[in-house]
Amino acid sequence: MKPAIQRTELRTYYYTPVHCPFCGKRVMGADPADETRITACAHTLFIAHDTAIEYRSPRFDENVSLKGLSDQEVEARWKQDEGGVDGFTDRVTVADAIKVAAYEPEPSAYGSYYGFAPVA
Ligand SMILES: [Zn+2]
Structure with missing residues (x-):
């Protein structure tokens, strides 16, 4: 399945600090x-790695149907995804969202995963 979110991968300079593409x-x-x-920042949708989603914005929760779930329920949700956290965060459909993996x-x-999207 082609991810809805636009992806950028860092494989050589994976340790480079990640900055928001919209506000820096x-x-x-x-x-x-x-x-x-x-x-x-206001544009951050999520910050995650392979064993946890460290930060979830309300927009992210809403977009991937995590709203109102406990942390345990959220973990159960992404663990069901065959791609784990990486695959789960590929499902984001927020307009013009960008993911850095x-x-x-x-x-x-x-892997570490960062999601951003413009705010209206
Ligand atoms: Zn920002």
Whole structure:
């Protein structure tokens, strides 16, 4: 299935900090004291990796039918997807949404996923 969301993949420079394509905000690692801190902007739909969806915006929840679900229910939902978090976040249909997928090289094959979309 062709993903609805437009995808960009980082495979060589997978460690490059990801910034929002719409406002330029660095969404992860912007805080030198805590590089794992997420600093989502208004355009951020989701920030995830292969074992969890770390940040979900209300627009994302609405778009992929996660609204009102508990964290456990959300996890059960993406785990049902054969593509895991990567496949699940490919289902986003928010208009002009862009996903950056950063894959660490084999044998790790660990991925990080960032979703953005313009706001009206
Ligand atoms: Zn932004």
